Amino acid sequence: MPKMTENELKRKSIEYRKTILKIIHHCGAGHTGGSLSCIDILNVLYNAVMNVSPANFEQPDRDRYIQSKGHSVEALYTVLADKGFYPQEALYTLNTYQSHFIGHPTRKVPGIEQNTGALGHGLSIAVGMALASKMDGRSYRVFTLLGDGELTEGSSWEASMTAAHYQLDNLVVIVDRNKLQITGPTEDVIALEPLASKFEAFGFAVRACNGNDIDDLLQTLKAVPFVTGKPNLVIANTIKGKGVSFIENQVNWHHHVPTDDELAQALRELDQVQQTLEVVR
Amino acid sequence: MMELGRPNLEEFASTLVDLAQENRDLIVVTGDSRGSGKLWPFAKAYPDQIVEIGIAEQNLVGISAGLASTGKRVFAVSPASFLTTRALEQIKNDVAYSDNPVKLVGISAGVSYGALGSTHHSLHDFAALRAINNLDIVAPADNFETREAIKASVSHPRPIYLRFGKKPLHHLHTPDTQFQIGEALTIKAGDDITFVAIGEPVGRALMAAQILEEEGISCRVISMHSLRPFDHATLLDAAHHSRAMVTIEEHSIFGGLGEASAAILLQHGIRLPFKIIGIPDEYTVTGSQFEIFDHYGINATALANTARQLLQAEPVK
Ligand SMILES: Cc1ncc(C[n+]2csc(CCOP(=O)(O)OP(=O)(O)O)c2C)c(N)n1
Numbered sequence: 001m002p003k004m005t006e007n008e009l010k011r012k013s014i015e016y017r018k019t020i021l022k023i024i025h026h027c028g029a030g031h032t033g034g035s036l037s038c039i040d041i042l043n044v045l046y047n048a049v050m051n052v053s054p055a056n057f058e059q060p061d062r063d064r065y066i067q068s069k070g071h072s073v074e075a076l077y078t079v080l081a082d083k084g085f086y087p088q089e090a091l092y093t094l095n096t097y098q099s100h101f102i103g104h105p106t107r108k109v110p111g112i113e114q115n116t117g118a119l120g121h122g123l124s125i126a127v128g129m130a131l132a133s134k135m136d137g138r139s140y141r142v143f144t145l146l147g148d149g150e151l152t153e154g155s156s157w158e159a160s161m162t163a164a165h166y167q168l169d170n171l172v173v174i175v176d177r178n179k180l181q182i183t184g185p186t187e188d189v190i191a192l193e194p195l196a197s198k199f200e201a202f203g204f205a206v207r208a209c210n211g212n213d214i215d216d217l218l219q220t221l222k223a224v225p226f227v228t229g230k231p232n233l234v235i236a237n238t239i240k241g242k243g244v245s246f247i248e249n250q251v252n253w254h255h256h257v258p259t260d261d262e263l264a265q266a267l268r269e270l271d272q273v274q275q276t277l278e279v280v281r
Numbered sequence: 282m283m284e285l286g287r288p289n290l291e292e293f294a295s296t297l298v299d300l301a302q303e304n305r306d307l308i309v310v311t312g313d314s315r316g317s318g319k320l321w322p323f324a325k326a327y328p329d330q331i332v333e334i335g336i337a338e339q340n341l342v343g344i345s346a347g348l349a350s351t352g353k354r355v356f357a358v359s360p361a362s363f364l365t366t367r368a369l370e371q372i373k374n375d376v377a378y379s380d381n382p383v384k385l386v387g388i389s390a391g392v393s394y395g396a397l398g399s400t401h402h403s404l405h406d407f408a409a410l411r412a413i414n415n416l417d418i419v420a421p422a423d424n425f426e427t428r429e430a431i432k433a434s435v436s437h438p439r440p441i442y443l444r445f446g447k448k449p450l451h452h453l454h455t456p457d458t459q460f461q462i463g464e465a466l467t468i469k470a471g472d473d474i475t476f477v478a479i480g481e482p483v484g485r486a487l488m489a490a491q492i493l494e495e496e497g498i499s500c501r502v503i504s505m506h507s508l509r510p511f512d513h514a515t516l517l518d519a520a521h522h523s524r525a526m527v528t529i530e531e532h533s534i535f536g537g538l539g540e541a542s543a544a545i546l547l548q549h550g551i552r553l554p555f556k557i558i559g560i561p562d563e564y565t566v567t568g569s570q571f572e573i574f575d576h577y578g579i580n581a582t583a584l585a586n587t588a589r590q591l592l593q594a595e596p597v598k
């Protein structure tokens with residue numbers, strides 16, 4: 001995999017954010033806030049950490065990514081297009097009649113490992129895949145992304161116990177800790193904290209990082225396994241709607257679709273950041 | 282032309298607000314679903330009568346069963362797909378088998394979620410829940426049926442599943458109509474063909490009937506809002522007085538209204554040209570709810586065609 005500089009990765013994040021907003025605007029539906037909060041994580045995973053590409057997608061030794069918070073599919077579709085799994089134009093068929101690009105990850109779309117969308121499934125599937133990797137003596141790793149609101153699904157904790165029991169240090173669980181769900185702040189809906197010590201008690205090696213900071217994500221995700229014999233848990237502290245001032249931390253932007261004006265304003269803001277990155281280059 | 286009402290979701294939510302006033306035992310239980318359920322006004326008006334569970338449908342149904350066991354009138358509200366798939370064992374054991382009369386409310390049912398895809402569609406819920414003893418099933422077809430079903434469910438003695446979508450629907454009934462759980466409503470009389478429908482497709486059946494009537498084909502249209510208990514008498518009477526029958530549902534063609542009707546007819550020795558319209562056994566096409574309806578022939582034109590073909594077919598021997 002050609003190495004990408006941190007600056008290149010940062011510029012990709014901006015490009016991805018613009019694409020996410022454009023396709024959601026174009027197709028009139030989508031999960032804006034959660035896609036913007038997790039896009040830096042997907043960027044680093046697909047461009048700097050995981051060994052997966054269209055060239056090796058059929059190979060048994062590829063790393064695997066399961067997006068348990070399936071509703072943020074626009075982020076995933078965007079990154080997979082950039083990786084060359086399908087042309088960019090395909091993104092603009094999102095949610096349209098007879099398109100394969102539905103509003104949740106589906107294996108009809110190249111590069112998608114598993115169909116998700118009902119919350120609380122991804123971790124169990126990932127545990128199964130990581131277990132198979134161990135059984136077969138393979139080297140591939142399994143990465144899965146969970147929402148923080150999603151963690152109230154009990155299945156996540158059932159899977160966590162299993163992951164620790166089978167010492168799946170090839171499993172990397174990332175929680176998009178944007179502190180919001182549909183109804184409001186996670187701590188008001190059903191309190192999750194103390195989250196790190198919960199996962200530690202369940203047997204994970206836990207690390208927190210800034211999930212919207214490329215450098216911090218690189219350092220954290222390249223350090224797995226954190227502890228030999230323990231599954232890895234990354235609490236990625238993020239901002240829901242990250243990157244656009246009026247979308248950040250706004251609960252109604254969970255699935256709000258940008259109007260024409262909002263899109264234009266958002267693209268302007270992102271262009272400004274992009275220009276500062278060009279200068280640094 | 283029929284008059285358009287408001288989304289059944291809104292009718293449901295505002296009915297609950299009205300009922301909670303006089304019924305302080307009425308409790309709504311939600312799983313990060315008060316927004317989807319249009320329940321913010323309820324939450325503001327009756328903050329002590331709503332319990333938030335978070336995204337945890339199994340927990341939501343189990344807790345609802347516990348609350349209901351003490352005499353509370355519990356409405357457990359969650360998207361139909363998650364409620365009836367994720368929490369199926371809680372529904373079967375903790376609600377139905379243990380006879381805790383929870384009112385399970387499956388919102389955004391059928392293919393209401395359109396292009397969000399199969400994870401969000403509930404095309405299995407009639408089939409799965411019909412096979413569970415001690416659980417009534419009602420899918421209202423317009424605002425009137427929704428309001429009446431919610432009202433009736435408050436003191437309903439058995440566990441009940443209510444299921445509806447989120448699009449505004451046409452008003453189907455005259456003001457003097459009487460609603461009872463388990464009693465089908467015949468919206469239009471006729472004796473060439475009978476449309477038996479449930480939920481949102483009822484309005485479409487009525488529109489198909491209007492097309493056919495102009496061609497001189499007499500149509501009966503029945504809203505079979507209760508899948509359990511099922512109104513055998515109304516179905517059998519229609520079959521006796523029709524030359525053909527079409528059933529329509531926003532559900533898999535397996536295990537729902539169509540197969541329930543067919544079983545009843547056959548076991549009464551009745552055979553007539555008969556067609557089940559629903560979502561076929563395939564990966565559901567991507568599209569909005571209405572695009573999906575059109576794709577699978579759940580619209581007035583397509584239903585009228587289906588009816589004509591059935592009437593032209595050889596009579597069943
Ligand atoms: C089993 C299940 N229940 C409910 C939903 C509906 N739903 C979609 S997204 C969402 C909120 C998710 O919140 P969170 O996990 O915090 O995601 P994020 O903030 O990253 O968008 C809910 C309740 C679902 N998709 N699956």
Ligand SMILES: [Mg+2]
Pocket residue numbers: 147148149176177178179180181
């Ligand atoms: Mg969140």
